[in-house]
Amino acid sequence: MEQIYDIAIVGAGLAGSLMASRLHEDHPEWQILLLEKEPAPGGRLRATDRKKGLWSYGLNAVSQELYEFIDHSLRMNPETPDLDDLLAHHRKSLGVLAANKISTTPLAESFSESGARAIAGAAAARDWTLIDELASRVKDGKKGEQAFASSWKGTRKNPSAIALEHLSRLYGIPDVWSTAAKDVVGKVDEFHKTATIGHWERVCEEFLQKGLNAEAIDFRTQCRIADASFNEDQWQLTSTQGSFVSKRLVVAQNPWDAIQWLPKQLWPSKLVSVPSKAKPVSVVLLTDEIETKADLPDVIIVPAEGVQIFVDDSSITMQATLSFELTLSAPEVVKAVKRLRRARKKLLAAVPELKVDGDHIALLPVAWSQPLAPSERKMMAKLQDYGFQGDQLVFCGDAYGPHLQGDQNLIESAIKACEALS
Structure with missing residues (x-):
């Protein structure tokens, strides 16, 4: 007889692993199916492990808020080690490689005269007041909705503008000039909040261990989802390891991946426009x-x-x-x-x-996964009430929420998902 799981979670990155742990704590009687396309948990936060065929993406830093949320979630199980024991360190230093040498400055000072000097010389440091003035205007609520190019009082050849272009790529902005000024400032703030790095795949493993020991979590790696359907109050998932049936479904992948296997007609109307119209x-x-x-x-x-x-x-x-x-x-x-x-x-x-x-x-x-085009940011703002979470289908991750800071979306979407499923 085919097993019917109480809930299936697609994606065993930080969001999916955390959801599996919290749902097991809330509902120890549930049988949880966790499906991951990679050989191990961790997602884009993982570290390099060549024995497992895993390579780092270099995107393994989290904010203090997410760090504390993870720490709180781990402490639900008294047998797990302290979070500090699982992590490496906090990012503290920024280097600039030019003319066959590396000059170093504190990472916390990257968006300042000090960072500008390291990247583009003394002229950029002297010129940085233009950036500071614009950032102050934005924080005061003035002209923040306009593209940075419209708010900028200098030229693109200003030394400080050249330094900013290099810094913006570090913050996840490919084109600073077309991005709203308030979002440039927001991405700067986000970057400086995400400074804790480490072996997050080990944290994911700790999240799953209690449920695995209790045989309440069925964890399948190298299992890629091809299709999903919903009939008679049950989810049918078709994967590279066969078909699975579940009463509930957690999508813990970004929407641009999930839209490849979850049909549009099954998405909440408020959410389906994200993978359809926005670009990460x-x-x-x-x-x-x-x-x-x-x-x-x-x-x-x-x-x-x-x-x-x-x-x-x-x-x-x-x-x-x-x-x-x-x-x-x-x-x-x-x-x-x-x-x-x-x-x-x-x-x-x-x-x-x-x-x-x-x-x-x-x-x-x-x-x-936070789109930067002004029209797309307005679309994401409509997700503020998390009304897309249901009692049989929920979404969790850094794309699912209104915030420019992805870690905040992950925290809030996880909380709202657990509430909707309870």
Whole structure:
């Protein structure tokens, strides 16, 4: 007889793993099915583990608010270790690689005269008052809805504008000039709140352990969903590992992935416009495993290539921020890969003691799931009441909510999803 699960969760990144844990705590009698397309949990927050065929995306930093929410959720199970024991450290330093050397400044000062000087020299530092004045006007509620280009009092050739363009890519903004000024300031604030990095896949494993031990969670890896249907109060999921039936469904994938298998007619009307009309921000990545460590800043900008480099305890990840792209063969992606390779060559020349291996190229179509076009931001604002959560279908993750800060969306969508299912 075919098993009917009480709930199925698609996606075992941080959102899906956290939902599985909280639902098991709330409903220990439920049989929970957790499906993940990768070989292990963790999603885009994962670290490099070549034995498992996993590579870091360099996007493994979370905000203090999300850190505290995770910590609170872990403490529901007294047997789990403290969160601090599972994590590496806080990002603190920013480097700028130019002229075969790396200059370093505190990461907290990146959006300041200090950061501007490191990127574009003394002229950018002197010129930075233009940026500060604009940011102050936006925070005072003046002209924040306009595109940055309309609010900017200088020219695009101003040294501070050049520094800002390089910084904006670090913040997840491929084109600062077409982005609303208030959203540029918002992304800056978000970046400086997301400073805690570590092995989040271990946190995901801890979330699942209690339910796995109780045989209440059935966790399937390398299981890709192909289709879903809803008939007679039951969900039918078709996957690479066969078909599954569940009474309830949690979508813990971003909407641009989920729309590939969850038919549009099954989406809440308020939410379906997100994957249909909005576009996320993509990144192209080149990741290497560190063989011989060197003293490096946590984050490095390579202005000549428009590349950011993220360093953790096991790998370095070169990153190029792009507007939405779907394939590695896209012309802009091909160009980005060349820039990444040049940036790596420059890094290794500047730091000869650093030895790396791997050369893993990847495109992450949805790196930042908060659209930046002004019309799309208005559409996302309509999600504020979380009215798209139902008693048989809920959504959880950093795309599901009105906030520019994805971590806040994840927290609120998880809370609202659990409430809707209870």
